[in-house]
Amino acid sequence: xxxxxxxxxxxxxxxxxxxxxxxxxxxxxxxxxxxxxxxxxxxxxxxxxxxxxxxxxxxxxxxxxxxxxxxxxxxxxxxxxxxxxxxxxxxxxxxxxxxxxxxxxxxxxxxxx
Amino acid sequence: xxxxxxxxxxxxxxxxxxxxxxxxxxxxxxxxxxxxxxxxxxxxxxxxxxxxxxxxxxxxxxxxxxxxxxxxxxxxxxxxxxxxxxxxxxxxxxxxxxxxxxxxxxxxxxxx
Numbered sequence: 735x736x737x738x739x740x741x742x743x744x745x746x747x748x749x750x751x752x753x754x755x756x757x758x759x760x761x762x763x764x765x766x767x768x769x770x771x772x773x774x775x776x777x778x779x780x781x782x783x784x785x786x787x788x789x790x791x792x793x794x795x796x797x798x799x800x801x802x803x804x805x806x807x808x809x810x811x812x813x814x815x816x817x818x819x820x821x822x823x824x825x826x827x828x829x830x831x832x833x834x835x836x837x838x839x840x841x842x843x844x845x846x847x
Numbered sequence: 848x849x850x851x852x853x854x855x856x857x858x859x860x861x862x863x864x865x866x867x868x869x870x871x872x873x874x875x876x877x878x879x880x881x882x883x884x885x886x887x888x889x890x891x892x893x894x895x896x897x898x899x900x901x902x903x904x905x906x907x908x909x910x911x912x913x914x915x916x917x918x919x920x921x922x923x924x925x926x927x928x929x930x931x932x933x934x935x936x937x938x939x940x941x942x943x944x945x946x947x948x949x950x951x952x953x954x955x956x957x958x959x
Contacts, residue, residue: 738890766945777851777937777950778891823890833879833898833944834906837890 737761738826740838749847753811757824757838760805764826768835769798769809772821781822782809814845849874853938853951860958866911866925868954870938873919878940880921881948882913885935897921898944933958 739758747753757767765786770778784791784798784807791798797810811818824838850873860866872878882894893906895913903913910929914922921938935955939948 768947770950775856775953775955777939777953780947780949783947825891827945830945833881833896833904834893835891835948837892839888839890 736839737764738824738836738838740822740824740841742841743839744842744844746844746846747814749816749845750813753809753814753818753843753845755809755811755822755824755841755843757807757809758805759807759826761826761828761836762805763828764836765829766827767798767800767807768825768827769796770823770825770837771818772823772840778823811843814843816845816847819843819845849940849949851938851940851949851951853936853954855954856952857955858957860928860956862930862958863927866923866928866932866956868923868936868938868956870921870923870951871919872921872940875919875940875942877918878942879944879948880915881939881941882921882923883937883939883950885937887934891937895923928958930958932956 768783769781772778782793782796784800800807821840821842823840825835852871881896883891885891897915911925937953938951941948
């Protein structure tokens with residue numbers, strides 16, 4: 735059972751435009767969320783996180799929004815750059831003291847120059 | 848700064864052969880260490896984690912085992928590989944639970 739769902743396997747966006755990557759979760763115990771970026775044949779790189787006590791966190795071009803009632807979060811990249819082309823994973827922890835990160839299957843973002 | 852190393856980068860092994868993948872972390876003490884696997888078309892699945900030397904927690908029953916002989920060394924092993932063990936194996940470290948984990952470059956394992 736997929737507890738973290740990234741329903742769009744791929745997304746194409748024009749350079750300079752906004753990229754919006756979506757993530758839904760089913761486990762109401764999840765309360766800390768992270769986004770990772772992964773290039774082929776490399777390990778994932780941490781991008782940004784958000785705690786359930788917030789609904790928005792911003793870091794440069796990256797903003798994560800959390801809607802707890804809908805069990806939905808999204809990652810916005812503005813403006814999108816060709817170097818952003820990668821697979822993006824959403825991940826979640828369930829409760830302080832948790833060691834297990836539950837990952838979605840990822841969304842492949844292609845930014846077209 | 849902290850760095851994490853994994854080797855080998857790629858590995859092709861026959862079914863039934865043993866496996867040993869090694870991960871080491873530099874620049875930090877007493878890290879939490881993790882082994883993940885990414886199978887084709889799937890997300891990352893946590894296999895094992897360790898909060899200290901000799902302490903291993905298994906998340907998924909399987910054909911694999913893990914050991915932590917030293918503070919910054921984490922080893923993933925198998926006595927007999929199965930076809931289903933093929934995948935991309937990632938080691939990660941973190942300072943605390945419930946916090947960012949930092950991943951190594953990964954090992955692509957193909958079992959034939």
